[in-house]
Amino acid sequence: MITTDNLVKNFGKFKALDNISLNVDDNLVYGFLGHNGAGKSTTIEILAGLSKPSLGSVKIGTDIIGYLPEEPKFYPWMTGLEYLTFIGSDYKGDRKKRVKEMLNWVGLEKAAKRKIGGYSRGMRQRLGMAVALIYDPQLILLDEPSSALDPEGRADVLNMIKELKDRGKTVFLSTHILDDVEKVCDKVGIIREGKMIKEGNLEEIMNHYTEPNFELTFTKEPDPYEIIQISKESWVKDITTEGRKISIVTRDDMDFTNGVYGIATKLKTPVESVLRKKHTLEEIYMMITDGEE
Amino acid sequence: MLVLIKKEILEGIRTYRFLSILVVLTFFSILNPVMNKMILPEILKSQFEGIEEEMLSQMIISNQTDCLRAFMGDIFEIGTLVIVLVTAALIAGERKEKTLILPVCSNKKMEDIVLAKNLVYGVFTIICIVLAILIDYLYAGVLFGYDGLEIGAVIAGGIYIGIYYYMVISIVMFIGTLLKNTITTALISMLLVYGSNIIAGFFENGSKSPKGLFDEAMLLSYNMREEIIVPIIVTLSISFLLTVITIIRMKKLDLVTR
Numbered sequence: 001m002i003t004t005d006n007l008v009k010n011f012g013k014f015k016a017l018d019n020i021s022l023n024v025d026d027n028l029v030y031g032f033l034g035h036n037g038a039g040k041s042t043t044i045e046i047l048a049g050l051s052k053p054s055l056g057s058v059k060i061g062t063d064i065i066g067y068l069p070e071e072p073k074f075y076p077w078m079t080g081l082e083y084l085t086f087i088g089s090d091y092k093g094d095r096k097k098r099v100k101e102m103l104n105w106v107g108l109e110k111a112a113k114r115k116i117g118g119y120s121r122g123m124r125q126r127l128g129m130a131v132a133l134i135y136d137p138q139l140i141l142l143d144e145p146s147s148a149l150d151p152e153g154r155a156d157v158l159n160m161i162k163e164l165k166d167r168g169k170t171v172f173l174s175t176h177i178l179d180d181v182e183k184v185c186d187k188v189g190i191i192r193e194g195k196m197i198k199e200g201n202l203e204e205i206m207n208h209y210t211e212p213n214f215e216l217t218f219t220k221e222p223d224p225y226e227i228i229q230i231s232k233e234s235w236v237k238d239i240t241t242e243g244r245k246i247s248i249v250t251r252d253d254m255d256f257t258n259g260v261y262g263i264a265t266k267l268k269t270p271v272e273s274v275l276r277k278k279h280t281l282e283e284i285y286m287m288i289t290d291g292e293e
Numbered sequence: 294m295l296v297l298i299k300k301e302i303l304e305g306i307r308t309y310r311f312l313s314i315l316v317v318l319t320f321f322s323i324l325n326p327v328m329n330k331m332i333l334p335e336i337l338k339s340q341f342e343g344i345e346e347e348m349l350s351q352m353i354i355s356n357q358t359d360c361l362r363a364f365m366g367d368i369f370e371i372g373t374l375v376i377v378l379v380t381a382a383l384i385a386g387e388r389k390e391k392t393l394i395l396p397v398c399s400n401k402k403m404e405d406i407v408l409a410k411n412l413v414y415g416v417f418t419i420i421c422i423v424l425a426i427l428i429d430y431l432y433a434g435v436l437f438g439y440d441g442l443e444i445g446a447v448i449a450g451g452i453y454i455g456i457y458y459y460m461v462i463s464i465v466m467f468i469g470t471l472l473k474n475t476i477t478t479a480l481i482s483m484l485l486v487y488g489s490n491i492i493a494g495f496f497e498n499g500s501k502s503p504k505g506l507f508d509e510a511m512l513l514s515y516n517m518r519e520e521i522i523v524p525i526i527v528t529l530s531i532s533f534l535l536t537v538i539t540i541i542r543m544k545k546l547d548l549v550t551r
Contacts, residue, residue, distance in 0.1 A: 041549075045549045048398060049398075050394060050397070050398065050547070050548055050549045051547050051549055052547075065398070067395075067398045069394060069395075069549075072394075072395060073390055073391045073392045073394060073395070074392065074395070075300075075304065075392055077303075077304060077308055078303070078307075082303075086296060086300055087395060087396065087399045088399070089296040090399070090400055128395075131395055131399065134399070135399065
């Protein structure tokens with residue numbers, strides 16, 4: 001759906017994008033991650049055709065693109081209904097029905113006849129979503145759609161994104177909220193200082209960066225001498241203790257089961273609980289952006 | 294295009310832009326005969342005590358035609374101010390507020406956006422000016438007595454001035470593509486409009502410039518004189534050229550530039 005080849009964008013001497021190449025397949029949610037000022041909005045504006053790259057090329061596999069800017073700007077003197085009717089004036093089909101349908105979908109049917117100037121940030125974001133989708137685009141570009149919303153508003157936006165994916169749409173989601181990415185994205189691209197530093201399937205990245213790590217809680221504090229002995233085992237990469245808890249990073253995933261039994265036997269102390277620990281996307285993101293592997 | 298014209302009309306009404314132009318012009322069209330008939334003679338009498346009636350009558354306006362001419366002069370001063378201030382946000386304001394991003398992303402063409410603004414505010418201004426001049430004509434007639442001035446000549450004069458302001462709107466919109474700040478846009482536009490008129494006054498051929506439209510309007514001639522053709526062509530050509538440049542610039546501009 002989207003292919004960019006070495007995109008460069010200069011603002012005077014400042015290089016906002018430095019050879020960004022990305023590839024987004026059809027019918028998936030692509031999470032575009034990065035710190036504030038990393039170049040996410042600049043990239044999305046180029047994809048939306050609002051800004052021209054200084055160098056490089058963009059190929060988009062559809063003519064109709066839905067775009068929701070980070071802070072969508074409307075005419076405050078118009079009502080939501082008027083604005084959507086104005087934006088959707090070229091809709092081929094029953095325009096009135098489509099406008100009503102979109103207002104219902106974003107939950108603005110009751111506020112449709114109110115002036116946009118009186119809308120809350122969340123309501124404006126919903127209206128922006130309706131604007132982006134009025135022409136039923138195959139590709140939807142969302143720039144930080146949930147960054148300024150309350151938890152309820154965020155959950156609504158994420159549900160909308162999931163629904164769009166179920167309808168066969170491709171969603172390009174620019175965000176720095178990693179929790180949202182974990183919930184909805186299939187593929188991610190991580191950008192730092194205008195450069196793409198990682199791109200791949202979310203699951204693959206999560207697995208790649210997740211070390212086999214488990215936490216054992218015993219009924220009483222284990223013998224420190226025995227802990228030292230365990231740390232010398234070939235399959236143990238790292239071990240830390242905190243009271244009745246031991247956290248162990250093993251050299252490979254296969255050691256997990258053997259490791260638990262081995263430790264329980266050695267310590268001769270009953271195990272209260274075993275927890276398989278995984279890195280969150282946030283931890284992985286920090287590793288990648290801090291240059292760690 | 295029709296939907297954009299509708300949007301501009303709605304915006305003009307809801308943001309009180311239309312009302313501002315209409316109120317200011319009609320207010321002065323009513324004030325002008327009152328000033329000339331009642332207030333100005335009294336002021337002069339009090340300033341120059343014992344002034345002879347004959348001398349006073351030379352200093353004041355005493356008929357409908359002169360009153361109308363004086364109003365046309367007022368329009369240039371006050372009308373320019375209000376029209377420039379009201380239309381300064383047409384392009385500059387939309388660029389500053391970034392309100393064009395979503396329409397442009399939903400396939401609204403930049404040429405249609407610019408033309409709709411140009412057309413709506415141009416036509417509305419022409420109507421308002423003709424209306425204000427007609428009000429002044431009627432009210433001056435009531436106060437000074439009708440002196441046989443043809444209403445057709447009055448309407449023609451209003452249209453000439455209206456065409457001049459159509460060009461002024463094109464200037465303001467063009468300046469709006471260079472600047473985002475509406476106040477600066479308004480100030481530079483005013484400087485251009487007032488300045489060019491002063492400069493045109495120094496030249497013998499000045500009446501062939503857009504300023505000639507005012508000169509011709511003030512003649513209040515019922516028959517269309519040949520002399521009006523050149524200033525009309527010049528004014529409309531400037532408006533057309535500026536509108537084309539505005540469209541080209543707007544197409545090239547990064548609407549999202551922070």
